[in-house]
Amino acid sequence: MSTQNLTLLTDLYELTMMQGYFETQENENVVFDVFFRHNPDAGGYSVMAGLEQVIEYIKNLHFSYEDVEYLRGLGIFSEDFLHYLSGFHFSGNIYAIEEGTVIFPKEPLVKVIAPIMEAQLVETAILNIINHQSLIATKASRVVFAAQGDGIMEFGLRRAQGPDAGLYGARAAIIGGCVGTSNVLAGKLFNVPVMGTHAHSWIMSFKDEYTAFKEYARLYPNACTLLVDTYDTLKSGVPNAIRVFQEMRDEGIKPKSYGIRLDSGDLAYLSKQARIMLDEAGFTDAVIAASNDLDELLIHDLKIQGAAITSWGVGTNMITSKDCPSFGGVYKMAAIQGPGGEFIPKIKISENVEKITNPGNKTIYRVYDRATGKIRADLICFADEIYDTDQELLLFDPHATWKKTRLSGGTYTMREMLKPIFIHGECIYKSPTVKEIAAYCTKEKNTLWEETKRLFNPHRVYVDLSQKLYDTKTKLLNDMSKQANS
Amino acid sequence: MSTQNLTLLTDLYELTMMQGYFETQENENVVFDVFFRHNPDAGGYSVMAGLEQVIEYIKNLHFSYEDVEYLRGLGIFSEDFLHYLSGFHFSGNIYAIEEGTVIFPKEPLVKVIAPIMEAQLVETAILNIINHQSLIATKASRVVFAAQGDGIMEFGLRRAQGPDAGLYGARAAIIGGCVGTSNVLAGKLFNVPVMGTHAHSWIMSFKDEYTAFKEYARLYPNACTLLVDTYDTLKSGVPNAIRVFQEMRDEGIKPKSYGIRLDSGDLAYLSKQARIMLDEAGFTDAVIAASNDLDELLIHDLKIQGAAITSWGVGTNMITSKDCPSFGGVYKMAAIQGPGGEFIPKIKISENVEKITNPGNKTIYRVYDRATGKIRADLICFADEIYDTDQELLLFDPHATWKKTRLSGGTYTMREMLKPIFIHGECIYKSPTVKEIAAYCTKEKNTLWEETKRLFNPHRVYVDLSQKLYDTKTKLLNDMSKQANS
Structure with a gap:
């Protein structure tokens, strides 16, 4: 992946839509969010991974002469648009949660603020990379948890879904807590222990x-x-x-x-x-x-039965995340920037309430219990909202608003989760090494309650909306409902 | 994948074993077989795919200066061995079933005859590539079957397990019968239709x-x-x-x-x-x-319910083969060449009878009914066995030898399935285009009985052993049993 130009690693419709925007729109700034709806394997949390490869992808984004020739040959793109593509580079902003962080459904993992043509193009590759690595890091984290401190070795290359799945899957497995991998190329590229x-x-x-x-x-x-x-x-x-x-x-x-x-x-x-x-x-x-054929459930059971094993090689079931082989991350438009610079929230409705998106240019604050350092909740809010942790914080369940939790001032801390990665097309973030990310991930898991780490029916971490975001979302839904019934 | 040196895309133990052979053995020729044990999704057949990428991999096989430096840094390899690696190239023979062919459990899909150090090294990458692409080609073939002639578009890139899984998964999906893919890079590299x-x-x-x-x-x-x-x-x-x-x-x-x-x-x-x-x-x-979220089962059901859909975009569940995300192909030693050039059969026994390997330097003959062109059985035999289709052919089930089928001379045809790909390290095979492979695969599926193509509980195609191979296998098992009990 490191040497191949991945610019065409995209769905055709991203390019046809780009040309559509080129022909019909001002190429205004928009906000897109990457988020997912369910933790794999009905788990209590997931692990963010893949950001370093997203950064590489964005940095290398350009249409080569051969790429443009290929697209010309499809007979659906105008010369003006092809000319635009030949000079294309990414000029927008990207914010993201750092790799190794524990993450939860519904919250923006990556936020792209860019002219709509650019924001649309990058959808497919960003999803591909984040979906894959977060999936395997999450699975590995479950397997490591089941082993109760024993070392887990990643042995799955021969059953991975292609070379990259083996290579970046090994990277993600180390982030998730594996002590090493059999994959020699992963060892060389990511400076992680190789074993066998x-x-x-x-x-x-x-x-x-x-x-x-x-x-x-x-x-x-x-x-x-x-x-x-x-x-x-x-x-x-x-x-x-x-x-x-x-x-x-x-x-x-x-x-x-x-x-x-x-x-x-x-x-x-x-x-x-x-x-x-x-x-x-x-x-x-x-x-x-x-x-x-080990996985976290079998290791869990073997431990219960007193198996005298203290080192585990896990292959197929971890490298493919066998019981749940896709992460399900999506990329949805959340806002369009108006002429005055303000972000106009956009919402995608659905008959399935779970699928309705959160509108606006948002960020996430993670709320920790000050005494224990454990996570109380994540709070999604508009990017410009400001909180004072000396004041009382009222949290409420966005699907059952009568469920309220009041945190007294001074009893909690807050941490903004989205970090700036690209600003005006320039990367301002340096990825840690894989070993550093793995060490950070271990600390991150210590911020979870034991009840959330459990393999079966874990306690859910609350992801709440700020009052302002909740009100905006409700108003947009009411407006749409009125429009549909008029 | 095409530009990255994949030589280190291997398990560490292949290299430590290679060094072991380097130190202790004559580097004699051995025979390794790639085979699988079960069709994915309990189907009646699978589809061979990935050979073109295996060929690329073998052709490019070499340890770069950086590769050798990395291995030296691990501190477990001798300078003599590293020197050997720096001049390494593949010098053996490879035989394989062509891409797009319908294949069945237990039969050798790829046969490597090479000095043991070379044959050992290539295990991991060959399995990775064949396992992945055969899995997706097989899944796609099931989805295409369910759609009863409607077009299936491959839309899975964003949920694939990394860039290669999207790219080569799209290639395999086209081989399995999809009419196009959303993946633009796949369109460019493999000259297949892109859609969206x-x-x-x-x-x-x-x-x-x-x-x-x-x-x-x-x-x-x-x-x-x-x-x-x-x-x-x-x-x-x-x-x-x-x-x-x-x-x-x-x-x-x-x-x-x-x-x-x-x-x-x-x-x-x-x-x-x-x-x-x-x-x-x-x-x-x-x-x-x-x-x-379509798959072959949902399409099958929607068809039964009279859904008025004639074009289907299938993403996550096909590109990850969701219900069965690994193919399970293995690579097992079958013979060692003796000083006189003869192949001495080797067997890997197991408490699980299903896991016992077939020994010797083998090939496969596919037996067709002459009148209908449908497959009667596959016959695994030693590579030097000769058959005369004018004579009666006796087939028997190797697990229930009393189950016998006699085919009269003249009522059947035979076709040898393993084709020479590399001879003495030189590639003598030219891969067809992906479109050609897809067209061939459609013809291949016409050689299956309808009962074998069924999605649920399909009829099994018999994979039998020749009398000579059966006798050799039985003798080896008896000898081992005697040895263990003495």
């Missing part, structure tokens, strides 16, 4: 399992994890591994990390039996790692 | 819906599909669309293609009502297109 053991083919290429283990231990004495299920885990694999560990000990070799990996069979039973065998042989510090 | 209408933001950027439609029709009179659900589909959207169509007619404009798109609400009800309204206004040839 060996495959069944290693065992099969030697005359017997013992010899295969012995050679592996000789070559990699410091990270010696032996895959024990090629022939028979408890009758052959574990005994051969113990024999090799014993020989290493006899030779005075003290590996930094060593142990076995289970990749089939019942992981609860096999791990407990293997633990007994290893302990009896005096290898109490040998690590038992496991893989094989 | 407009978004709600187009409507919202004008003073009212009628004006928005009117301007769109003026700009795109030849492909004028109007999105009618921004405010109220039947009260506002359809009447405004009819007004614009009427004005076009009054002005003597005859659009090549025109109609409406529904994107929310109950598509069966709304499409039938809209059809009545359009017909009553004299627009019987106006197309009704639909989108909104």
